[in-house]
Amino acid sequence: xxxxxxxxxxxxxxxxxxxxxxxxxxxxxxxxxxxxxxxxxxxxxxxxxxxxxxxxxxxxxxxxxxxxxxxxxxxxxxxxxxxxxxxxxxxxxxxxxxxxxxxxxxxxxxxxxxxxxxxxxxxxxxxxxxxxxxxxxxxxxxxxxxxxxxxxxxxxxxxxxxxxxxxxxxxxxxxxxxxxxxxxxxxxxxxxxxxxxxxxxxxxxxxxxxxxxxxxxxxxxxxxxxxxxxxxxxxxxxxxxxxxxxxxxxxxxxxxxxxxxxxxxxxxxxxxxxxxxxxxxxxxxxxxxxxxxxxxxxxxxxxxxxxxxxxxxxxxxxxxxxxxxxxxxxxxxxxxxxxxxxxxxxxxxxxxxxxxxxxxxxxxxxxxxxxxxxxxxxxxxxxxxxxxxxxxxxxxxxxx
Amino acid sequence: xxxxxxxxxxxxxxxxxxxxxxxxxxxxxxxxxxxxxxxxxxxxxxxxxxxxxxxxxxxxxxxxxxxxxxxxxxxxxxxxxxxxxxxxxxxxxxxxxxxxxxxxxxxxxxxxxxxxxxxxxxxxxxxxxxxxxxxxxxxxxxxxxxxxxxxxxxxxxxxxxxxxxxxxxxxxxxxxxxxxxxxxxxxxxxxxxxxxxxxxxxxxxxxxxxxxxxxxxxxxxxxxxxxxxxxxxxxxxxxxxxxxxxxxxxxxxxxxxxxxxxxxxxxxxxxxxxxxxxxxxxxxxxxxxxxxxxxxxxxxxxxxxxxxxxxxxxxxxxxxxxxx
Numbered sequence: 079x080x081x082x083x084x085x086x087x088x089x090x091x092x093x094x095x096x097x098x099x100x101x102x103x104x105x106x107x108x109x110x111x112x113x114x115x116x117x118x119x120x121x122x123x124x125x126x127x128x129x130x131x132x133x134x135x136x137x138x139x140x141x142x143x144x145x146x147x148x149x150x151x152x153x154x155x156x157x158x159x160x161x162x163x164x165x166x167x168x169x170x171x172x173x174x175x176x177x178x179x180x181x182x183x184x185x186x187x188x189x190x191x192x193x194x195x196x197x198x199x200x201x202x203x204x205x206x207x208x209x210x211x212x213x214x215x216x217x218x219x220x221x222x223x224x225x226x227x228x229x230x231x232x233x234x235x236x237x238x239x240x241x242x243x244x245x246x247x248x249x250x251x252x253x254x255x256x257x258x259x260x261x262x263x264x265x266x267x268x269x270x271x272x273x274x275x276x277x278x279x280x281x282x283x284x285x286x287x288x289x290x291x292x293x294x295x296x297x298x299x300x301x302x303x304x305x306x307x308x309x310x311x312x313x314x315x316x317x318x319x320x321x322x323x324x325x326x327x328x329x330x331x332x333x334x335x336x337x338x339x340x341x342x343x344x345x346x347x348x349x350x351x352x353x354x355x356x357x358x359x360x361x362x363x364x365x366x367x368x369x370x371x372x373x374x375x376x377x378x379x380x381x382x383x384x385x386x387x388x389x390x391x392x393x394x395x396x397x398x399x400x401x402x403x404x405x406x407x408x409x410x411x412x413x414x415x416x417x418x419x420x421x422x423x424x425x426x427x428x429x430x431x432x433x434x435x436x437x438x439x440x441x442x443x444x445x446x447x448x449x450x451x452x453x454x455x456x457x458x459x460x461x462x463x464x465x466x467x468x469x470x471x472x473x474x475x476x477x478x
Numbered sequence: 479x480x481x482x483x484x485x486x487x488x489x490x491x492x493x494x495x496x497x498x499x500x501x502x503x504x505x506x507x508x509x510x511x512x513x514x515x516x517x518x519x520x521x522x523x524x525x526x527x528x529x530x531x532x533x534x535x536x537x538x539x540x541x542x543x544x545x546x547x548x549x550x551x552x553x554x555x556x557x558x559x560x561x562x563x564x565x566x567x568x569x570x571x572x573x574x575x576x577x578x579x580x581x582x583x584x585x586x587x588x589x590x591x592x593x594x595x596x597x598x599x600x601x602x603x604x605x606x607x608x609x610x611x612x613x614x615x616x617x618x619x620x621x622x623x624x625x626x627x628x629x630x631x632x633x634x635x636x637x638x639x640x641x642x643x644x645x646x647x648x649x650x651x652x653x654x655x656x657x658x659x660x661x662x663x664x665x666x667x668x669x670x671x672x673x674x675x676x677x678x679x680x681x682x683x684x685x686x687x688x689x690x691x692x693x694x695x696x697x698x699x700x701x702x703x704x705x706x707x708x709x710x711x712x713x714x715x716x717x718x719x720x721x722x723x724x725x726x727x728x729x730x731x732x733x734x735x736x737x738x739x740x741x742x743x744x745x746x747x748x749x750x751x752x753x754x755x756x757x758x759x760x761x762x763x764x765x766x767x768x769x770x771x772x773x774x775x776x777x778x779x780x781x782x783x784x785x786x787x788x789x790x791x792x793x794x795x796x797x798x799x800x801x802x
Contacts, residue, residue, distance in 0.1 A: 354724060359793075439559045452690065
């Protein structure tokens, strides 16, 4: 029996229709064009990083065209016999139930030249003969073994999904799953996923089962930390400005918002006094440019953003730094998350109070100390239908 | 459903139920009343400070229009609480799908704190307003109408609420005092009024909190409550900064912001007021106030609250050392 709670969210919320696929408009158009002009080209290769929606796109387009999908994926043995056995006849038969058929060869990079000998050759042979469109997905299509395949098929690239799009998706899932997760945590998951929707959904599901988010932040972050450590060291320790500093943070491959958090956390560990003030001044100006980029979509400002984070912060000191500083992981988002957990009762009281008195929860939160006094009255507690935990929270003395 | 609790939060118990009960805003009330009597109101935009009667007038409008069935025909949303414009749109859509009950051919949606919406969200809202205009009227409220997009303003009748005058607030307090059997000395009323900065809702909250201790309201008693309910002092953050301890200063800052649920802009406001009382050279105070202004500007523009505040704290560190 399948427990509905155990279905991975990345499967449960896999995009079913074209409209559900976010952030890949260009690729969608190209696939539609391919199907419309089929058999001009026999196949397309959907190419892109993991979790960007390649498989989902194939299924969604099949759904829209009322086509049946015939799938081969990495778990199938891909030797010559197996492929021709499955795909060969299928390419010649019409679908029994649907208008048409689409052949999907999922994760073609999984075909090994040794173990699945002849697999690629057979695939090419089938492409030639197929009377149905073939969709191939791959993470890395530029390997030598795919030289011929690349020539036969049109390559459509899917890009890493923008973190804001991922945020929207996560928020929708939270809503459907009835999980309240703070915006900060959603943002950090979205950023951390680096454009991979599947990874983001996995993280979110993991988080939903945990009491504390610390584990999540530990998960799979090692490599990236290494590179941000070296970059921080380079900028914080060297007084001479060089061209390397211009792109050092860009090259860490870490989302810019996360880089900001790292720098912010660690400036005071390295600098004091005037240097501290100058470094924060540079960081705050970089933040201003970040905001301008976001609001005006003027990407050229990124030049200044990286300039302020790199050379400008490096130049706050006159001499090279020696000695070892042990840099810390950003803690702000975690603290915000923990505090939100702790004040969950306060919030639930404020939600009830706010609804009753026609104000916003935020306003109620701000006035909480006064409300706490007013809500000492038992009749009011009853009227607002406060539960035992909430009442206990109101009776608890303030710890500071 | 005419439920009247004997025990209720006073801001609700004594919320004016009719136009005639409202204090201040005479011009606005006259015009809104006329609109309501015509049974066909346009979209409204109510702009003005907190606690001046914006939500109250919206509630009176719907009760006048719909009578007993006002709850079925009224949707109250708060922009600062809803998660994004999509949620707002969905709720509006669900609400607007069914026809209004009764004689009035439209329903009313009250969107409080509409200035909390971003420009993009307001664009979307504008389209939503247009789509449902045949079945719904919107009443938007905001503190500053300048934060509302022009196209929205031009589709609504704008009313600007003024801060209530002391004598107006006095009228409401007298009614409450009589009803609840309180005695309030004139000095005590002054303290109530001043510590609430003219926000009628806060005056009443403060009064109820004070009255929960004793029905004899004296200035001392009010002051005790005020200091009890006072958020942690931002000064402690500045003290840390002036003493050169940046790490503790920012730790404390984040702590206060989270625990008291206050925004970066509230913090800046408190810092700006505090600067003149700091034990530093007057020239430094000028420089720091400039920096504070710049930081506030950046926050209003939408910069990262915490980074901007940290940068500001860092300049307080310098000031503490007597530097630049």
